[in-house]
Amino acid sequence: MPNDSVAITTICSDVENSQFMVHSLYPDEDNSGTRNITTSENDINDTDSSNIQSVVTLPRIKILGTGGTIASKGASASNTAGYNVDLTVQDLLSSIPDISNVCELEYEQLCNVDSKDIDESILYKIYNGVAKSLQSFDGVVITHGTDTMAETAFFIESTLDVGEVPVVFVGSMRPSTSVSADGPMNLYQAICIASSPKSRGRSVMVSLNDQISAGYYITKSNANSLDSFNVRQGYLGNFVNNEIHYYYPPVKPQGCHKFKLRLPSANEEPIFNFPKVCILYAHQAFTTDLLEIVCKHYEGIVIATMGAGSLPEAVNKKCLSLDLPIIYSKRSRDGMVPTANMPQPEGSDKSQSNIIASGYLSPEKSRILLQLCLNNKYSMDEIRHVFNGVYGG
Ligand SMILES: NC(=O)C[C@H](N)C(=O)O
Structure with a gap:
């Protein structure tokens, strides 16, 4: 029998769910930060075998x-x-x-x-x-x-x-x-x-x-x-x-876009250097003042809008005039920002504008997603496609 094997005993009534609960017969702990379980064949033979169901390796x-x-x-x-x-x-x-x-x-x-x-x-x-x-x-x-x-x-x-x-x-x-x-x-x-x-x-x-x-x-x-x-x-x-x-079988989130990152090489500082994206929090009497300041220093902006994408008309106009991606997210914790609520650019349709709906993503998650898109030098269309995965875009 391999050294890293142990015997399983059922410790709760729901046998299926209890599979992960493994009782070693003779746990052995070292001080290195690694806890190992070792059992020998003799150890197992010496133990009351009535509650032993099978022998497995512990997960690492x-x-x-x-x-x-x-x-x-x-x-x-x-x-x-x-x-x-x-x-x-x-x-x-x-x-x-x-x-x-x-x-x-x-x-x-x-x-x-x-x-x-x-x-x-x-x-x-x-x-x-x-x-x-x-x-x-x-x-x-x-x-x-x-x-x-x-x-x-x-x-x-x-x-x-x-x-x-x-x-x-x-x-x-x-x-x-x-x-x-x-x-x-x-x-x-x-x-x-x-x-x-x-x-x-x-x-x-x-x-x-x-x-x-x-x-x-x-x-x-x-x-x-x-x-x-x-x-x-x-x-x-x-x-x-x-x-x-x-409650459900294993499932991964719908529409989650996976980004391949360029990692710092051995002679570079071990740090991510993502493009800067800031979050603005909208409120009654929200004006273009902050937008005008931050648009010079950031490569993308996320706005926590009122409701499901609501901003004063003057702010929408200013956003449409800027040459950087702006994600409309929401102050409300729940719900989503649909594309239907995005402002219409003059003379073209919404899919041509720099304003993108966040869908279900919070402002802070929208910020990370936009940073990842910009880091990979995605075009506006590609950014829209990524946000579309969470029903935004
Ligand atoms: N509950 C917590 O962990 C809050 C703490 N300020 C943190 O985020 O580190």
Whole structure:
């Protein structure tokens, strides 16, 4: 029998869903950050075989640590604001139940920051960390602040073909020091999700507060509550008492365009250098003032419009006159911006203009998508085609 084999025991009533829960007979842990399970034939023979169903190799999971509230400490147990990032992935792993039975684990600290500080150099580290892990692991977990988790998840979904490997983003809403901190359970669940064969082919996911969602669509919808991530496109599944319940068979997001990136070479700075795109937030009495300033400094603009693409006529006119792509997104968290609501350029049809509807994408995801298009030097038509994938364009 190979050394990396272990025996499975069923630990929940739903046998099908419990397949990923693997109990080693003789777990053996080293201090290197890698948890291995080794069993010998004698070990297995010595054990009560009544609950042994079969023998399998544990899935290999890579955890990439980036920081966030999940890795934060507050001043007191009642503190749920004003805390600081202070814990490593290794610290986080010590707060969860023994998972040496679930997977073989390796971890790597890519950075340790609040997600507001994630810039193009950190994004490159995360991209690189995931890309490398895909080559030799069965699942990837990324600990990340929740504020910009949706952006990183969307970026990874748009730039990496993860194949069958589940890539699971996880964070928390309370710091590790608070009463009822949610981080340990969220992390435990994320590791189980990444380890489950049922998660294969589901691409980039976000796991928070027992809910599993698609990284492509997720939005942080509440600045404080544990149930912070809501997604109108529907949760993919639920995690209850060690059972993963997927509501649908594996599926990838509709219309997601995959970008091939040019990566920095060994003698270049390890950073992405994407074209600059800014977001303007529209409101009553919104004028062309800001547009006039930013159009000189940015290669593309996203506007969080009122409703489903509404902007004052003077702003529409100004946008149409500019020589750069402008994406009309929305202030409303839900719903979409349809092409039908885009302004009509004089003397030509809407498909000829520089204004493109964001479809279902939020302003921050539209910004990333436009940056990726511009980075690949897409024409206006090609950009429109990409946004059309999410029913915009
Ligand atoms: N809940 C969180 O993780 C929020 C934190 N400010 C972050 O995004 O890093």
